[in-house]
Amino acid sequence: MKSMTGYAYVEKLCGTALISVEIKSYNSRFLDLSVYVPPFLSRLEMKFREICSGAILRGKADVSIRIKESNPDVKVEANPLAAKQYEDAVLSIARSLGREGEVVPLSLIIAQEGVLSAQKETDIDSYFKLIEPVMKEALAEFASEREREGEHLKKDLLKNIAIIEKSTVVFMEYLPQMEASFKETIKARFLEIAGVVDEQRVLTETAALLMKYTINEEIVRLQSHLSSIKKEIEENPAPGRKLDFICQEINREINTIGSKNQMIIVGQSVIEAKNALEDIREQARNVE
Numbered sequence: 001m002k003s004m005t006g007y008a009y010v011e012k013l014c015g016t017a018l019i020s021v022e023i024k025s026y027n028s029r030f031l032d033l034s035v036y037v038p039p040f041l042s043r044l045e046m047k048f049r050e051i052c053s054g055a056i057l058r059g060k061a062d063v064s065i066r067i068k069e070s071n072p073d074v075k076v077e078a079n080p081l082a083a084k085q086y087e088d089a090v091l092s093i094a095r096s097l098g099r100e101g102e103v104v105p106l107s108l109i110i111a112q113e114g115v116l117s118a119q120k121e122t123d124i125d126s127y128f129k130l131i132e133p134v135m136k137e138a139l140a141e142f143a144s145e146r147e148r149e150g151e152h153l154k155k156d157l158l159k160n161i162a163i164i165e166k167s168t169v170v171f172m173e174y175l176p177q178m179e180a181s182f183k184e185t186i187k188a189r190f191l192e193i194a195g196v197v198d199e200q201r202v203l204t205e206t207a208a209l210l211m212k213y214t215i216n217e218e219i220v221r222l223q224s225h226l227s228s229i230k231k232e233i234e235e236n237p238a239p240g241r242k243l244d245f246i247c248q249e250i251n252r253e254i255n256t257i258g259s260k261n262q263m264i265i266v267g268q269s270v271i272e273a274k275n276a277l278e279d280i281r282e283q284a285r286n287v288e
Contacts, residue, residue, distance in 0.1 A: 001233060002288040003149035004028065004059035004240070008142035014130045018068040021131070021138040023052075025146075027286055028060040029241075036064045040122050047128065048135060055139045057238050058288045065131060082114045146288070153283050157233055157243075160283075163276035164250070165226055167269040171219050171257060174266050178215070215257045222253040229280075243284040250277055 004027050011020040033056065035049045052063050087104050094102035110116055229246045232239040254277065258270040 001150040001154050001237065001239065002143070002146040003153055004146070004286050004288050005149065006142050006146035008138045008145060010134055010138040010141060012134045012137075014134070016070045017130060018070075019131055019134045020066045021135045022064045022066075023061065023138050023142045025056065025059045025061040025142075028058065031056065031058055032060040034062050036062070038065070038067055041065070041067075041124070041127055041131075043124055044128055044131075048131070051132070051135060052139065055143060058240055063135075065135070067127075067131075077117050079115055079117070082112070083109050086112045086115065150287070153287055154233060156283050157280055158230070160276040160279045161226060161230060161233075164222075164254075164273045167273035167276075168219060168222055168226070170269040171215060171222075171266060174263055175214075175216060175219070178262055178266070215260050218253045218257050218260075222250065222257075225250045225253065238288045240284060240287040243287060244281070247277060247281045247284060 004025060006023070006025050008023045009020065011018065013019075031053065033049060033053055035045055035052060037045050037048065048063065048065065052061065086109050090104045090108070091102065094100065225246055229243060229250070232242050232246065236242060251274075254270060254273050258267065258274075261267050261270060
């Protein structure tokens with residue numbers, strides 16, 4: 001099990017290039033992956049996205065690739081015609097202002113667009129071979145951190161599941177008393193109204209009441225859901241979405257038991273189970 005939140009940063013000197021890969025992720029229902037590369041390597045973005053999406057299944061993840069080169073292979077070209085046109089334009093303005101003889105600073109001319117152009121000589125395949133191992137190391141570190149956090153989440157989840165299981169034991173323990181209470185209530189009503197107890201009628205009314213208010217089926221389904229959620233936690237490497245669905249089913253059974261309950265101690269266990277389930281749902285939002 002992995003947490004959806006994590007962070008990793010790896011920096012390596014590869015020849016004359018200092019390459020760094022930074023990965024950070026947050027909670028999200030689906031995979032929301034953003035990969036940032038230097039503009040001159042934009043053609044490699046999809047390749048790195050494929051590598052990352054194979055390692056990150058869920059969450060909002062930002063992957064940033066940075067390169068600092070001590071000796072970049074850059075080709076600079078000058079456009080003397082454009083430089084001359086800029087100079088003539090500036091001198092024309094100077095004459096119109098009565099400032100003939102003004103000298104146009106060279107720094108002003110070369111700062112104008114189109115006078116100098118720089119193009120980086122880029123061997124895409126070479127850059128990919130340099131960056132790929134750094135990215136894979138960062139992804140491994142990222143996965144390791146998320147697994148460590150996932151172990152803490154797993155312990156919290158199992159602790160809260162145990163609380164709900166304890167509540168389920170209470171439901172089972174007091175189920176016979178709840179059913180007996182229905183029968184005694186009906187007997188008392190017969191004595192109050194008719195002055196006598198018709199056992200056959202009491203059994204019929206009790207059966208009808210049990211059909212409406214017994215919690216036996218809810219307990220069976222609740223136990224099944226608890227078994228399912230533990231199995232997902234123990235066996236599924238990315239159970240996040242499944243946990244959310246099972247929590248909805250558990251919540252439905254606990255609410256139904258609470259609505260049918262007639263006993264204070266069972267009501268207390270319902271509250272404890274609801275609190276534990278809320279903690280489970282909160283933690284599950286951070287599970288991949």
